[in-house]
Amino acid sequence: MELLQLEYFQTVARLQHMTKAAEELQIAQPSLSKTISRLEEDLGVPLFDRTGRQIRLNAYGEAFLARVQRAFVELNEGKREIRDLARLNEDIVTLAVSTPRILPGLLGAFLASHPDVRFRQFFESAPEMKRQIENGEVDFCISSAAIEGIDIEWRPLLTEEIFLIVPSNHPLAVRESIRLAEVKDEPFISMNAGYEFRELTDRLCREAGFVPHIHFAGDEPDVIAGLVQQGLGVAFVPALTWLEWPRRASHRLRIEEPACQRQLGIAWSERRYFSTAAERFRVFAFAYFRDVAKRLVREFG
Known part of the structure; x- marks a missing residue:
């Protein structure tokens, strides 16, 4: 059994189509078919159900695919560890977030004391971040939705x-x-559907007994704030965002009912090998947000 066979198997399993897999791998279809057949002969069972030209991963294939994916994650982690020992990537941290507004303060504070570290950042949804963690594509994910899975650690x-x-x-x-129910007839200015914050605020409105009337939806909090200032509606705002806005021509209201808050957390894979820079960033992130929490208490009580 060779790594090339396993790589080809992963692609065929993902696409469920031999011709498309051959095109993506840039090899002839007969060669790909022979490779998969040899793999099945080595294992002693078929990995795909074949009906004419259609193929579909069967129960054997699904079980084997899960093992193959874990094996490649381990191999990639081994490569990372060797590169780190050789000092080839110790200054790179990969980070996925669902709330990008936290990045300037967090990364700026960390880089002030670790100027040689470089970051690769991704703005993703929670499901995509879970996939990135499981596949070893990122060191950490910071999200307002808990990310759970096998070998995934998530801490607030x-x-x-x-x-x-x-x-x-x-x-x-x-x-x-x-009380939130008091604004059930107000026009709301909100984040676009699909954002974690929009999903959270929609849920809070449902808890208060209504569905918000969304008059404008966007993906820029500063634009949303500007529209509120122009008198075009009301909007939800997290405490950190409120602190960052330089001008406050709008008025902030505390919501008594229901309890309106969100929890930011950090997730990583327990199987992940962390470079020196990544380990330092993890320690720093907890300390940074402890200081932020104290600042919020001073500001809002």
């Missing part, structure tokens, strides 16, 4: 309050707090 970093902001001339601007 920070719990932050979520506020509602209204235009400064809004009738509610004379208040300090509200």
Whole structure:
């Protein structure tokens, strides 16, 4: 059994199509078919069910694919460890996040004391980050949704309050707090569907007994804040984002009911080999967010 056979098997299993797999691998289809057949002969069982030109991974193939994927993860981790021992990649940290607004402060603070470290960053959804962790593509994921799976460690970093902001001339601007149900008829300005924060705020509205009327949806918090300031609607804002905004022409309201908060956490694979830089970043991240939590307490009580 050769690594090339396993790589070809992974591709065929992913595409479930011999011709497409051959095109992606840039080899002739007969050669690919022979390679898969030899692999099946070595194992003593078929890995695919074949009906005419159609192929489908069978129970044997699914079980073997899971083992093959884990084997390649281990091989890649071994390569990373050797490269680190040879000092070829010790200054690179790969990071996926679902809340990119935390990056400037976090990375800026870390790089101030570790200027030689380089970061590769990805902005992804929680399911995609889980896949990246499982496949060994990233060192860490920071998300507001817990990432769970075999050999995945997820630990909380920070719990932050979520506020509602209204235009400064809004009738509610004379208040300090509200129940969320009080704004059920208001036009909402929100993040686009698919963002973790949008999913969270939609859930909070459902808990309060209503579905929000979304008058505008976007992916730029600063634009959302600007639209609120222009009197076009109300919006949710996390505590950290509120602190970062230089101008506050809108009014912040604490939400009494339901409890509105989100938890940021960091995830990694327990099978992952960490470079010196990655291990330092993990330690630093916990300390950084402890300081941020203290700052939030000072600001909001």
